[in-house]
Amino acid sequence: MTKPAQKAATKMVPMHETDAERRHEHRFQVPENIARLVMRTTASNLPLSRDDRPYQWSSTTYCDTIDWSIYRAAETGSAMQLRIREYHRTRPLVVMSPGTAWIEFKDDEQDTSLxxxxxxxxxxARSFVHGDPRSLDLDHGLAERASRLLRAGARPVVVTQYNRLAYSALDSSLRITADHNLMYFALPWEAATDREEPTPLGTLLSMEPNVIVEMKWYGELPHWAVDLHQYLKENTKEERPSKFIVAIRWLLGQNGREAK
Known part of the structure; x- marks a missing residue:
């Protein structure tokens, strides 16, 4: 009697997105009335982003090593961020929930990113941050650098949650976003006993009273965006650090001072 043929194991092929080149990235913290004006101007020139449903909740879990090496590098203007992003219709009280996750590697260098x-x-994603990268092909590019951070002890430490409104050029040459209701949470990762279950958020570290507007672009800005960028600069005291830097500052109580 012929035995039934066994099905060959199929390897999971992840969705993959990558920037074609380094892009400029500027952030501004502005009050709601200025954010509304900025986004009205943006909506007159760019379509809504196809990848972001308006005002959905984004939860981003950031990793760092025991000695805060990623944060220290970020404060100098150059760092590799390792993070897990997930999207929800309502604000979750946990992270690493069942569904689709985006494992993101972001190389920041002064005012540009890749x-x-x-x-x-x-x-x-859970297996990945627990130090088991075998399910992904991480032997090249930013992913390979991020896997070295995991081997150096990187683990989830903070979470940001916010509602995002995003507009993007069809060729991705320009993207403008406004993040509302931004919150920073600690994440008691080491206290989690079940690797298969979502991890509850820890202490609320801070809530952002204003809106974070980000402009990201390749090449030259169109004239209307140059004017918009100048308007944002004139209405903010200084450019906003990344969410990762702000979150870790709150976590460590540093407020910009060097981490101990």
Whole structure:
């Protein structure tokens, strides 16, 4: 009697997105009335982003090493960010929930960035941050650098949550976003006993009273965006640091001072 043929195991192929080149990235903290004006101008010139549903909740879990090496590097203007992003219709009280996760690697260098990300089932993302990268091909590019951080002890430490309104050029040459209701949370990762279950958020570290507007672009800005960028600069005291830097400052109580 012939035995039935066994099905060959199929390897999971993650969704993969990567920036074509380094892009400029400027952030501004502005009050609601200025944010509304900025986004009205943006909406007159750019379509809504196809990848972001307006005002959905974004939860981003950031990793760092025991000695805060990623944060220290970020404060100098150059760092590799390792983070897990997930999207929800309502604000979750946990992270690493079942569904799709985006494992993101972001190389920041002064006012430019380069990002690569993989869309995977959440169980793959959980295994990844627990130090098991075998389910992903991480032997090249930003992903390979990020895997070295995991081997150096990087683990989830903070979470940001916010509502995002995003507009983007069809060729991705320009993207303008406004993040509302931004919150920073600690994440008691070491206290989690079940690797297969979502991790509850820890202490609320801070809530942003204003709106964070970000402009990201390749090449030259169109004239209307040059004017918009200048308007944002004139209405802010200084450019806003990344969410990762702000979150870790709140976590460590540093407020810009060097981490101990």
């Amino acid at each position: 990002k690569e990300r993989y869309g995977v089932p959440m169980e793959v």
